[in-house]
Amino acid sequence: MTVGAGEPIPAASPVIGDAEIEAAVRVLRGGRVVQGPEVAAFEDEFAGLVAGRYCVAVSSGTAALHLALLALGVGPGDEVIVPSFTFAATANAVRLVGATPVFADIEADSFCLDPDAAAAAVGPRTAAIMPVHLYGHPAAVDRLVPLAERHGLAVVEDAAQAHAAALHGIPAGALGTAGCFSFYPTKNMHALEGGMVTTADAGTARTLRLLRNQGMEQRYANEIVGVNARMTDVAAAVGREQLKRLADWTERRRANAAFLDAKITGAVPPPVAAGARHVYHQYTVRVRGRDGARRHLDERRVGSAVYYPAPVHRLAPFLRDGRPDPRWDLPETDRAAAEVLSLPVHPALTGEELIRVADAVNEAGGVP
Numbered sequence: 121m122t123v124g125a126g127e128p129i130p131a132a133s134p135v136i137g138d139a140e141i142e143a144a145v146r147v148l149r150g151g152r153v154v155q156g157p158e159v160a161a162f163e164d165e166f167a168g169l170v171a172g173r174y175c176v177a178v179s180s181g182t183a184a185l186h187l188a189l190l191a192l193g194v195g196p197g198d199e200v201i202v203p204s205f206t207f208a209a210t211a212n213a214v215r216l217v218g219a220t221p222v223f224a225d226i227e228a229d230s231f232c233l234d235p236d237a238a239a240a241a242v243g244p245r246t247a248a249i250m251p252v253h254l255y256g257h258p259a260a261v262d263r264l265v266p267l268a269e270r271h272g273l274a275v276v277e278d279a280a281q282a283h284a285a286a287l288h289g290i291p292a293g294a295l296g297t298a299g300c301f302s303f304y305p306t307k308n309m310h311a312l313e314g315g316m317v318t319t320a321d322a323g324t325a326r327t328l329r330l331l332r333n334q335g336m337e338q339r340y341a342n343e344i345v346g347v348n349a350r351m352t353d354v355a356a357a358v359g360r361e362q363l364k365r366l367a368d369w370t371e372r373r374r375a376n377a378a379f380l381d382a383k384i385t386g387a388v389p390p391p392v393a394a395g396a397r398h399v400y401h402q403y404t405v406r407v408r409g410r411d412g413a414r415r416h417l418d419e420r421r422v423g424s425a426v427y428y429p430a431p432v433h434r435l436a437p438f439l440r441d442g443r444p445d446p447r448w449d450l451p452e453t454d455r456a457a458a459e460v461l462s463l464p465v466h467p468a469l470t471g472e473e474l475i476r477v478a479d480a481v482n483e484a485g486g487v488p
């Protein structure tokens with residue numbers, strides 16, 4: 121039993137405060153509740169985060185990925201190169217459009233898609249590369265874009281975890297052909313649920329607007345087959361409130377991460393690639409003896425989480441004859457899945473809580 125463990129420190133702390141509640145009530149009293157003025161304003165304001173790209177709001181990050189692939193014409197017979205060390209939504213979107221995910225390994229340092237592995241995975245059927253800015257660290261899109269250009273491929277950024285991240289000064293969501301954000305409550309900013317697709321191409325943006333609304337821009341003048349992936353105005357109003365505070369929250373996450381970097385000795389802190397602006401959706405260390413370390417953190421009432429204990433190529437929908445496809449030999453992915461541990465880094469942490477987080481890891485951890 122640990123004496124004086126203190127109040128629990130949650131792994132994440134989504135904000136639904138007075139500003140969000142008042143914004144939601146304002147919309148509900150106003151009567152325009154789906155894809156109305158709040159959604160249009162949210163899209164305009166979000167463009168400020170992605171170098172002025174077109175922004176198309178949708179119902180979730182998964183819908184953003186799904187519709188981005190559809191809008192870019194990716195479909196049956198195509199292959200899409202994805203990391204396996206990600207949330208299943210990335211590869212699910214590929215399968216939902218009838219294409220085949222081709223899993224490539226990650227870089228040990230950034231936990232993101234390895235451009236050399238992606239290059240080795242390009243084949244005659246490859247249509248797109250989908251890097252994931254995992255934990256808020258931008259993937260090496262600066263190396264993936266030239267690769268994609270050589271082969272005529274699209275680059276769809278999974279920026280679900282990377283609001284306000286950047287690479288060499290270019291924001292996530294403005295690095296590839298399209299960018300896909302999530303506004304799930306635990307993300308760096310949220311809209312209760314929601315997503316955003318960003319693109320520099322006006323035609324792609326228009327196709328996305330059609331796809332999210334049954335293929336219609338004008339009511340009953342259906343142009344293509346689409347889905348219902350509309351965002352509600354309640355969600356957009358909440359998202360707009362969160363967007364106002366994103367810059368402040370991001371600086372706090374980065375300051376919290378810098379504090380932990382300096383204090384943590386019982387694990388390997390997350391490295392940051394040259395030119396990368398990491399926004400620490402997660403502060404993810406590598407630790408030896410993860411199960412024991414987590415038990416100790418639990419005793420110390422320090423929240424932690426493992427993203428992701430099973431690489432996607434080992435999940436049931438992606439198996440072949442009940443086992444991982446022998447084509448996927450992903451040693452860095454498997455090593456990361458066995459070693460990673462995400463610690464609290466959210467903006468609500470106090471200095472005293474940060475010290476407790478670092479102390480708990482240093483008492484329990486070990487450097488792999």
Ligand SMILES: Cc1ncc(COP(=O)(O)O)c(C=O)c1O
Pocket residue numbers: 180181182183206207209210252278280281301302303304314315
């Ligand atoms: C890397 C990644 N991709 C996609 C998604 C899907 O986003 P959503 O949950 O909003 O559908 C998430 C979020 O959960 C994610 O973390």
